[in-house]
Amino acid sequence: MSDRAAPGGVKLALGVLAAVVLAACGTSTSSATPKTYTGTLTFASFNPFTGPDASFGPEMQAGCVVAAHLINKSGGVLGHQVQCVTVDTRGDPADAVPAAEKMLATTPNLVGMNGPSSDEALATVPLIDRAHVPMFGDTGQAAFDKSTYKYFWRLTPPDDAAGIAMAVYAYRKGYRRGAAVFGNDLSSQGNVPNLLSAFKKLGGQIVANQQVALDQSSYRSEVESVIAAKPDVMFTEADPQTDAAYLSQLQQLNGLIPVVGTQPTVQPPWGQAVGGAIGKDNLAKIYAGAQPYAPSQGPAWQVFNTELLASGSDIPQPDQWSQDPYTQTDYDAVIMMALAMVAAGTPDPTFYNEHIAEVVSGGSGAVEVHSFQEGRDALKAGKKINYVGAGGPISLDKYHNSAGAFEIVGYAPDGSNPHIDVVSAADIAKLAA
Amino acid sequence: MSQLSAAVGFGLITASILSIAAVGFTLQFSVTNILNLAYGDIMTACAFAAYLVNRLGVNIWISLVVAALFGAVFSMLLNRFVYFQFVRRGTRLFGMIIVTIAMSLVIQNVLLAIFRPTFFSYHTSPGASYHFGGMIFTASQLGIMGIAVVAMLGVHLISTRTKLGKAMRATATNPGLARSCGIATDQVIDVAWLLSGALCGVAGVVLVLNTATFSEVTGATFLVPVIAAAILGGIGQPYGAMLGALTIGVAGEVAATVISPSYKDVVAFGILILVLLVRPQGILSEVASAKEVAA
Numbered sequence: 261m262s263d264r265a266a267p268g269g270v271k272l273a274l275g276v277l278a279a280v281v282l283a284a285c286g287t288s289t290s291s292a293t294p295k296t297y298t299g300t301l302t303f304a305s306f307n308p309f310t311g312p313d314a315s316f317g318p319e320m321q322a323g324c325v326v327a328a329h330l331i332n333k334s335g336g337v338l339g340h341q342v343q344c345v346t347v348d349t350r351g352d353p354a355d356a357v358p359a360a361e362k363m364l365a366t367t368p369n370l371v372g373m374n375g376p377s378s379d380e381a382l383a384t385v386p387l388i389d390r391a392h393v394p395m396f397g398d399t400g401q402a403a404f405d406k407s408t409y410k411y412f413w414r415l416t417p418p419d420d421a422a423g424i425a426m427a428v429y430a431y432r433k434g435y436r437r438g439a440a441v442f443g444n445d446l447s448s449q450g451n452v453p454n455l456l457s458a459f460k461k462l463g464g465q466i467v468a469n470q471q472v473a474l475d476q477s478s479y480r481s482e483v484e485s486v487i488a489a490k491p492d493v494m495f496t497e498a499d500p501q502t503d504a505a506y507l508s509q510l511q512q513l514n515g516l517i518p519v520v521g522t523q524p525t526v527q528p529p530w531g532q533a534v535g536g537a538i539g540k541d542n543l544a545k546i547y548a549g550a551q552p553y554a555p556s557q558g559p560a561w562q563v564f565n566t567e568l569l570a571s572g573s574d575i576p577q578p579d580q581w582s583q584d585p586y587t588q589t590d591y592d593a594v595i596m597m598a599l600a601m602v603a604a605g606t607p608d609p610t611f612y613n614e615h616i617a618e619v620v621s622g623g624s625g626a627v628e629v630h631s632f633q634e635g636r637d638a639l640k641a642g643k644k645i646n647y648v649g650a651g652g653p654i655s656l657d658k659y660h661n662s663a664g665a666f667e668i669v670g671y672a673p674d675g676s677n678p679h680i681d682v683v684s685a686a687d688i689a690k691l692a693a
Numbered sequence: 694m695s696q697l698s699a700a701v702g703f704g705l706i707t708a709s710i711l712s713i714a715a716v717g718f719t720l721q722f723s724v725t726n727i728l729n730l731a732y733g734d735i736m737t738a739c740a741f742a743a744y745l746v747n748r749l750g751v752n753i754w755i756s757l758v759v760a761a762l763f764g765a766v767f768s769m770l771l772n773r774f775v776y777f778q779f780v781r782r783g784t785r786l787f788g789m790i791i792v793t794i795a796m797s798l799v800i801q802n803v804l805l806a807i808f809r810p811t812f813f814s815y816h817t818s819p820g821a822s823y824h825f826g827g828m829i830f831t832a833s834q835l836g837i838m839g840i841a842v843v844a845m846l847g848v849h850l851i852s853t854r855t856k857l858g859k860a861m862r863a864t865a866t867n868p869g870l871a872r873s874c875g876i877a878t879d880q881v882i883d884v885a886w887l888l889s890g891a892l893c894g895v896a897g898v899v900l901v902l903n904t905a906t907f908s909e910v911t912g913a914t915f916l917v918p919v920i921a922a923a924i925l926g927g928i929g930q931p932y933g934a935m936l937g938a939l940t941i942g943v944a945g946e947v948a949a950t951v952i953s954p955s956y957k958d959v960v961a962f963g964i965l966i967l968v969l970l971v972r973p974q975g976i977l978s979e980v981a982s983a984k985e986v987a988a
Contacts, residue, residue, distance in 0.1 A: 444955050471955040475914045477710060477903050480703035481949035484696050500812055501906060501914075508905035512819050512831055529811060536814030537905035 294606035297369055301340045301607050303328065303594050304363055306375035306384075307398070308351035313379055320374050320398060321346055322581040323590030326568045327598070327632070334633040337598045337607060340369075344594075347373075349380045356380030357387065364391045371607045372597040374398065374590045385412055394613045396593035398586055402450060406659050411613055415589040415654060417552050417664040417688075419447070423455030424691045425550040425666035425683040426520045430493050431462040432681070433548075435518065439468040439491035441482070441506065443498035451522050455495055458691040467491050472506065474499055479506040480513065487514045497522040500533035508537040516542055521549040531671050540673045548680055553667035554585035554651045560630035564591050564650035585651055592649030596620060599635040599647060620654040620662075622646045655685065663688055695827045700950040701943055702828025708942030709841035710899050714915070715922035715934035716848055717892025721768075723865040723929030724885035727776055728786070730793040733916030734800035735771070735890065736897035739764040740907055741804060743898045744813050753817040754836070757898040764894025769886040771796065797913065804909040812906045837899045844892060848931050851888070861885060865929065921965050927975025936976055940964060 305324050309317035324344035331342050347363045349356035356376065363370065370393060376384045378399040388395050389409040397404065397412060400419035404412065430438060438459050442448045449471065456466050467489035470482055483506065486494070494510075494517055496503055503525065510516060516538060524530060526549040535543045555561065568578045568587075581587040597612070599619040604612035619635065622644030629635040629645045638645045647654070654662045663685045669677040718732050729735075743760035747753055779792050820832025830838070852858040863871040864881045872878050900915055901907045922941050926933020941961045948960035968976060 471953070473954060473957050475911075476945075476957065477900055477915060478703055478707045478946065479949075479954075480706070481696075481700040481946045482954045484699050484703075485950060485954075488696060501904065501908065501911065504812065504906040505904040512822070513829060533812035533906045533908075536812055 294604075294608035294611045297340060297371075297607050299340070299369060301337060301342045301371045302367055302369050303342060303344050303597070304347050304367060304370060304373040304375070305344060305590070306347045306356075306360065306363065306373050306388075306395070307349060307377050308379055309346055309348040311351040313351040313377065316351070316377050316379075316398070316586075317346060317348065318576075319581060319584055319586050320590045322568065322571075322575045322578065322584075323587040323592075324374055324594050325574050326564055326571060326587075327591045327594035329571060329574070330563065330567050331594075331598050331632050334636065337601050338605070340607060342594075342598065347375075349376060349384070351377070351379035353380050353383035356384050360384045360387050364388070364393065369607075371601070371609055371612075372396075372594070374593050385409055388412075392610050392613075394597055394609050394616065396590070396597075398590065404659075405661065407661070408659075411609070413593070413616060413656070413660045415593060415649075415651065415662045415664065416586070417666065418661065419450045420454045421663060421688050421692070422522045422550050422666065423451040423453070424458040424688045425668070426451070426495055426522065427455050427458035427462060427464070428683045428687050428691065429548060429550065429668045429681055430495070430518075430520050431459065431464055433493075433518070435493035436464050437467045437489075437491045437493070438464055439470070439486045439489060439494045440466055441468075441470045441472060441486065441494055441496045441498070443474050443502060444471040445474065448497040448522075451497055454692070461691055472498060472502060474502045476502070476505070478509070480509050482506070483510045483513050486510070491517060493518045493520060495520050497524055500530045503530065504533040504537035507534055511538050511542070516546050519546050519548070521547065523549065523551040525549045526551050526669055526677055528675065531675055535671065535675070540671070540675070543671045544673050547671050548668050549670070549677075550666045550668055550683065552585045553665040553682055554583065554588045556583040556588075558630070558648070558652075560592075560648050561588070561650045563631045564588060588649070588651035592647075592651050592654065595632050595635070595649070596647060596654075598632055599639065599645065602636050602639045617656045617660075619645055620647050620649075620656060663692075696950050697947065698827030699829060700946040702825070702830060704943030704946035705828075705939075706830070706834045706837060706903065706942075707946060708939040709838045710896060710903055711918055711922050711938035711942050712935045713841050713844050713892055713899065714896035714919045715926070715938050716845065716931045717889040717896060718919055719923040719926070719929055719934040720848065720892070720931055721885050721889030722923070723931075724861050725772070725776075725882055726786070727772075727780070727789050728793065729776075730790060730916065731771070731796040731800055732893060732919065733912035733914070734797045734804075735764060735768060735893050736900065736912030736915065737804060737907070737909060738767060738800055738912075739894035739897035740901045740911065741808060741813075742894070743901075744815060747815050747817070750816075753815050753898070753902070756815070757840075757895060760898045761891040761894040764890040764892075764897065765887040766890070768890025768893060769883055772882070772886045801909050801913065808909065810908070812908050814906045815901060817902065833902055837902060840895060840899060844895065845931075845935055848888075848892075852931065857881070857884060918961070921962060924975060925965050925968055927977045930975065930977045933975050933977035940968075 305321040307317040307320045328342045328344050372394045374396050378401050381399040389411045394411045397414050398416050402420050405418050468486045571578050600612040600615040601607045603615040626644040626646040627638045635645050656662050665685045666683045668681040670680050739760040742763040743756040746756040746759045823830050860876045860881045864878045868878050922937035923934045925937030945957045945961040949957045
């Protein structure tokens, strides 16, 4: 149920196998001298642009294009202009592996990329890592929580961190008896272990834990079991039809109780289905959902948003991405790679990759910067920098992951998602296993 | 114990919806020998027909009648203009299944194009709740069960007390012989599609009354338990479909209470497999066959 949904098992297995074989057949070359580049440097947006997840690609490319505009306006990276190209994975490992292979073989001056998404990450990350191309995955998959891939980076919070954010928010609100009602699909269940352990660590009690079969015509027996356990809050992630049926039957049999959902429950189809089933006003009263936090404010976001809105025909309907956390982190990723190149003195990935972490955590005495230009100037002046991105502060751990904060939003009767609260990265880190 | 009796009550509601759909499905199959896998999508189309009427401010129960009429006409025309064209050319059972799958996709995508990918709900209230020995029903659910009883009774009376029923049974048993006996089998087949379509329309609306929301795929996701109920009872046997619906509906709800919600489908379909291992022809098919012979 993640917004970067995992693909089917067979295709995934074939994709992983193909990636492993290709990786094994590849050759690794690294030298003590950086490679020399002439001409424009290329960043790839490696994501689905067609298929069921076709919305992912344009969201990612918008972030890259804004970053490229700003870098080029500042004079480029080490004298090179930069550009963004799109690589369509079709959201399917079977298509993504040959697409990755083609990208690596034919893209001139490929120095970094955004992606892959959860659709194709397991199949393609080994291949791209082997080719020494830094990548910023927009996947929340737990498989990358302790990634050992040298060139894999992630600014997207892991899916299972959402469970902790939900527990923290519910506990803050004074709820102590939680019922976990999640779809029995792999993605929905990914949130559950951390939710249960975090809520218990905080002092709450999980009084019911249901894995519900999706798209049934009736959930009344499940609802009766939950009612019997007397919860004061319900945690959930299931597809819109399932949660709509479940909550409308809860409304009939008992009356509604507060609901805390995951990021997929913040999506319009879920709100439409559940709001239609229980009433939009009722949904507004009971609902809160956790989604990755992008503050959409502050100097770095101002730089990003100003350029985004001025991007003209390069980004269709640019205002739709203004508050999009994925677009913001994709923008930040390109800026970070460009600053790391400046820090390393070369766009050669085998050299600048090691400098990526230091541009967001320069340590004591580091200058806080909010744009490529500020960062480049500070680095040229011999200073250490701490880049604070459009998506907020970035703190990378030893596995190249930035946990990030979560925003708690509600549903207004008009379908919008008003801000309610923030669960900080520090709050989440405290409760992480 | 109270949760168990409540689960049985909830199972009766599911069984009511399933039985309306399964009887319609199996009635049409018994007469025409076409396994109509577009049935779930016709249910959805009927739910949309009721939705359009309901949005005009019309009561949901009147909208249900409109959906039944729409389903009847739609199903009959679907047979006349699509399925029958293939039957006339001698398309065999497997080929017809592919044709019905194609129609399922066509209907689903036409609905998607018209209504866009989102969710819809009826303007209706479930009404007051009533308790019967540990079971809880809303007024709307009592209405659904009442409709199921009336529909089943109607099918029973048509089948056993009318010339049309006899003609349908004769056509189902041996169409060639029925024709040579002077039965207008084409008209009988039309009536079978009309009746099946009307039940399909009713089933589509009561399904949505139960799920509270629907999209272009809601009926299709319900098709598997419908077919399971029909097969469990003995495909082509309306009474078997009723019994199959009752078994699957109640077993699923009781399993969700006693074991785990995750095993709801596992238990219901496990029973289906066990029964078919023992009686591959379904629960009632031999009983019905014996009656046919006696008649």
